[in-house]
Amino acid sequence: MGGGLVGATLDTLRLTAEEAMGLLERGEVSRAELRAAYYDAVAARDAELHCYLRLTEDAEGEGVPIALKDVIGTEGVETTAGSRILEGYVPVFDSTVAARCKEAGLSLLGKTNTDEFAMGSSTENSAFGPSRNPWDPTRVPGGSGGGSAAAVAGGLAPWALGSDTGGSIKQPASLCGIVGLRPTYGTVSRYGIVAFASSLDQVGPTTKTVRDCALLYGVIAGRDPCDSTTVDVPPVEVPDAEHLKGLRIGVPRELNEADGIERGVADSVARAIELAEGLGASVEQCSLPRSVEYGLACYYIIAPAEASSNLARYDGVRYGPREAGGSFDEMVERTRDAGFGDEPKRRIMLGAYALSTGYYEAYYGQAQRVRRVIAEEHAALFERYDVLLSPTSPTVAFLIGEKAANPLAMYLSDVLTIPANMAGLPGLSIPCGLSEGLPVGLQLVGPQFSENLLFRTGHALERALGFDYVPERLR
Ligand code: GLN
Numbered sequence: 001m002g003g004g005l006v007g008a009t010l011d012t013l014r015l016t017a018e019e020a021m022g023l024l025e026r027g028e029v030s031r032a033e034l035r036a037a038y039y040d041a042v043a044a045r046d047a048e049l050h051c052y053l054r055l056t057e058d059a060e061g062e063g064v065p066i067a068l069k070d071v072i073g074t075e076g077v078e079t080t081a082g083s084r085i086l087e088g089y090v091p092v093f094d095s096t097v098a099a100r101c102k103e104a105g106l107s108l109l110g111k112t113n114t115d116e117f118a119m120g121s122s123t124e125n126s127a128f129g130p131s132r133n134p135w136d137p138t139r140v141p142g143g144s145g146g147g148s149a150a151a152v153a154g155g156l157a158p159w160a161l162g163s164d165t166g167g168s169i170k171q172p173a174s175l176c177g178i179v180g181l182r183p184t185y186g187t188v189s190r191y192g193i194v195a196f197a198s199s200l201d202q203v204g205p206t207t208k209t210v211r212d213c214a215l216l217y218g219v220i221a222g223r224d225p226c227d228s229t230t231v232d233v234p235p236v237e238v239p240d241a242e243h244l245k246g247l248r249i250g251v252p253r254e255l256n257e258a259d260g261i262e263r264g265v266a267d268s269v270a271r272a273i274e275l276a277e278g279l280g281a282s283v284e285q286c287s288l289p290r291s292v293e294y295g296l297a298c299y300y301i302i303a304p305a306e307a308s309s310n311l312a313r314y315d316g317v318r319y320g321p322r323e324a325g326g327s328f329d330e331m332v333e334r335t336r337d338a339g340f341g342d343e344p345k346r347r348i349m350l351g352a353y354a355l356s357t358g359y360y361e362a363y364y365g366q367a368q369r370v371r372r373v374i375a376e377e378h379a380a381l382f383e384r385y386d387v388l389l390s391p392t393s394p395t396v397a398f399l400i401g402e403k404a405a406n407p408l409a410m411y412l413s414d415v416l417t418i419p420a421n422m423a424g425l426p427g428l429s430i431p432c433g434l435s436e437g438l439p440v441g442l443q444l445v446g447p448q449f450s451e452n453l454l455f456r457t458g459h460a461l462e463r464a465l466g467f468d469y470v471p472e473r474l475r
Contacts (some may be wrong), residue, residue: 010037013155013470017212020064020158031107035065038109041155049141050131051151052110054078061107066216067157069148070111071118072203073192074098081194082114082126082144085314085339087321095192096224097161097203104219109157113147116341117311118168118196120144121413124404125343132400133176135438135471139397142172142413148206149176153471159207159216163193165200166299167392167417170429173206174392174441177431177469179213179458180206182417184448185424187233189224197306200299200421208469210430210458214238217451237452239459245280247457249273250385253285254292255416255443261394264435269391272432272442275464276389286381286388291374291419298374299418300411301354301367308351311344346407375423382447387457390416392429392441420445428454431467439467 010029023029039057046052053070056077068074071081073095080086094102101108115125123131123146131146133139134154141150145162149172152160162169164182173180181204188203195201205216218236251273256266277283316322316335323334340348354363381388393413403409420427425445432442442461446454468475 010034012037012041012158013474015158016208017064017158018209018215024064031062035107035109038065038157045154046156048132048137049134049150049154049156050129051112051147051154051156053080053082053113053128053147055110056108059108061102061105063105063107064158065109066101066106067109067112067148067151067160068098069145069160069162070114071163071194072098072161073194074108074111077108077111079111079194081118082116082128083339083341083344084127085320085336086194089319091192093192096189096226097220098192100220106219112145112151112160115144115343117194117307117344118144118163118165119307119343119347121167121171121410122403123147124400125341127341130400133397134474135177135397136473139399139438140175142175142393142397144168145206146172149173149178149180152176152206152208153178153469154474159205159212161203161216161220162206163201163203164421165197165303166421167414169204169206170417170427170441170443171393171413173429174431175397175439177439177467177471178206178208179210179431180204180429181213181217181451181454182421182427183217183221183451184426186229186231187221187449187451189227189230191224191226195310197303198310199306200303210428210455210462211238213428214455234449234452237455239455241456242460242463243280244276244457244460247281247387248385249276249281249283250286250381250388251283252288252292252381252388252390254288255388255390255419258292258394258415260412260415261391262396262435265391265394265396265440268433268435268440269442272461272465273389276461279460279464284385286385288377288381288419291377291422292415294370295374295419295422296411296415298367298370299422300350301363302371304347304351305354305364306351307344308348308355311348314339371422374419378420378423378425386446386453388445390443392417392443396435396438396440416443424448426451426454428458430458430462431469432461432465433467437472
């Protein structure tokens with residue numbers, strides 16, 4: 001790490017946001033030069049990687065540039081959530097997170113690609129075509145926030161924001177070899193974010209280092225009067241300690257030995273566990289039997305149910321393009337048929353079914369009770385352990401097209417990230433090695449509001465692991 005200035009040119013592949021901040025503060029580089037360096041990288045690589053849906057070359061802000069996932073509402077800048085049904089929608093206000101980035105001086109580079117309405121694990125559900133993985137462009141960058149992750153890993157942005165409902169920050173970070181934080185539910189405002197599943201959606205940072213992650217979390221976190229589910233958070237600490245003395249790590253068996261975890265993934269995580277012990281942590285096996293067995297099924301009741309309600313607003317009247325003609329009902333039907341892709345349609349049908357009279361209790365009500373069990377199972381473990389450790393994704397980046405035709409195979413990408421999300425817990429993914437030349441991600445989960453602890457743990461491990469986040473083919 002370190003460096004970033006190569007002669008007069010900036011090496012955006014290596015430069016961290018923190019280093020970029022230092023260059024700006026010391027006057028070693030101007031705001032315009034910094035932005036130009038990222039746009040040069042966009043010009044060089046975005047035709048292949050397709051990280052961005054649109055660029056904002058005239059954006060203001062004197063600080064470090066940033067990219068925002070296109071579910072994040074931005075005043076005066078089209079916000080589509082990767083869907084045709086929102087094409088041409090230009091918000092008249094900033095989401096709270098976009099406003100906080102602006103207040104901190106961050107300047108917007110552009111809006112990044114996402115699966116339609118953040119539904120997916122590969123960006124292949126984007127109405128505007130998939131993004132590609134900077135480590136191997138024949139492979140997906142993960143999703144739904146694959147555009148943000150590929151932009152950071154490919155040097156097309158110093159850092160970015162994503163959103164995570166079931167794993168959409170952590171899983172793409174894992175597949176792209178960078179850091180991603182899904183914060184504790186309620187610590188980051190959802191005001192002005194295109195809603196998917198409101199009881200799960202949470203915005204968070206996608207960065208090269210854990211320190212960058214803490215810095216960006218510090219910009220966006222905290223109570224917002226416009227979102228009544230938010231709370232004040234403890235002051236954010238940028239980590240610097242390099243040991244884990246006294247830390248008690250639990251290794252849930254079901255999250256580490258689940259069917260479908262690739263051998264190379266398990267091996268990388270095992271090596272990271274040995275390193276953690278070497279840094280002074282105590283490591284013990286533990287168990288989350290019901291969370292892993294029922295988490296995914298429970299998520300695929302709750303998330304589609306909430307989505308079917310949230311997506312009812314796209315009717316051709318209030319947002320985006322309209323398929324005119326016929327009666328009002330026919331207009332709405334035609335608009336929704338043309339505007340939504342297959343995945344949102346699938347979720348609307350699943351969700352509307354789960355919420356229908358006579359089934360509500362059997363599905364949504366029951367899933368809420370299971371969710372409570374998952375939260376309690378995690379809470380019991382946190383009486384004995386400070387953090388829980390597992391792989392983030394069972395696999396490394398898969399090939400474009402490999403899972404696109406099989407929704408169930410795609411859903412399984414999040415089997416290890418969903419349990420913590422259902423419990424409202426924060427999770428940090430950091431790269432921990434390579435398998436078949438592709439990055440492997442390690443997930444650290446802590447109790448609610450334990451972001452500072454996750455940053456300390458992640459930073460110490462990151463230092464010890466010495467993972468090089470610049471994709472091998474671009475070095
Ligand atoms: N892949 C999961 C889904 O399709 C999670 C997506 C997300 O976190 N937004 O729902």
